[in-house]
Amino acid sequence: LDRSSAASDVYKRQAQRWQRIEAAAQELQRWLSDQLARGLGALDAEALKTWQTMAARMVDAQAPGLALRLREAAALVLQGEDWPEQTLARLGLLQLVCDAVQRRSALPSALQAELRIVLGWPYDKAEVLQSAPHLHDRWTVLGVATQERDDKLIERRVWLHGEQSARRAWLLDHAFGGRGFESVWLVGTGVEASLAFFPGSSALRALLAEPAGRPGHPTWPTGTLAEEWQRVAQRVAASPWVQWHPLVVPEAVLLPAADGLLLVADRQTLKLTAGEADTWTLLAFAGGKPVQLMGEWDGQTLNPLSAWHASAVGPVWHRSQT
DSSP states (O other): OHHHHHHHHHHHHHHHHHHHHHHHHHHHHHHHHHHHHHOGGGOOHHHHHHHHHHHHHHHHTTOHHHHHHHHHHHHHTTSSTTHHHHHHHHHHHHHHHHHHHHTGGGSOHHHHHHHHHHTTOOOOHHHHHHHSOEEEEEEEEEEEEEEEOGGGEEEEEEEEEETTTOOEEEEEEEEETTOOOSSOOOTTOEEEEEEEEOSSSSOOEEEEOSOOOOOBOOOOOOOOHHHHHHHHHHHHHHOTTOOOEEEEEEEEEEEEETTEEEEEETTEEEEEOOOHHHHHHHHHHHTTSOEEEEEEEOSSOEEEEEEEOTTSOSOOEEOOOO
């Protein structure tokens, strides 16, 4: 009886939260229409204060994921020559979230789970570890990225590649106030481990299901760039809200440019986003020769996290961490 009562309470709380989120999504939808009706050309510092106000309203409605994406869109305004295009793209994804919330019950279960994550409604880790099947493999650490969020919160993203499964995985951790992370993941090492994947259509984020083994030699991905883009396309088709795609670029040639660093591979050119120190150390590591490079692709630029030589032996370059 106690278990039944507890389950009923959980269901009621979830239903109430969905009601608040649905109302917030409707409000955000009307607000987005008003912004487009006024035109992006009318935006200035004073107008952007209303964006922050709307973001705060999304937090109050228990949809912090919408608030985060709205603030990220606001940060792009008046930044760079293509800011209108970039801002519209992000607002378009917000509109897509609002549409999905209104027709949530008609979505496949995996996409419903993905939508909940996009809204900033996390799943309980203990529940994921208990309910999700565990995938055991030897995982190569492709790259590690850190990013400072609000209030001195440091976010760490660890990207893995399964030797047998060929599956990509993303481990997400947070540390506050300069405190270090519990687990150490060394770029360019291979680790025996079992992972439990979060529900969702993008099938990227995972948890370490058991203590990992000792780091050993890596097993780098060996696919083509066309195969990598196919992975990205399949992921976007499954979930348009994925912010970062793990992209491995074989035989990449690095070229300095006036506004940063370019990558040329398979007759394609990609723009890299790296600080000055990382740019020069990466160029020095490549030494003018092609390298295998892994980074986070956001749909516009590639954030390089690691590079290694085609022989798959020897030193590995990796992004400096904050």
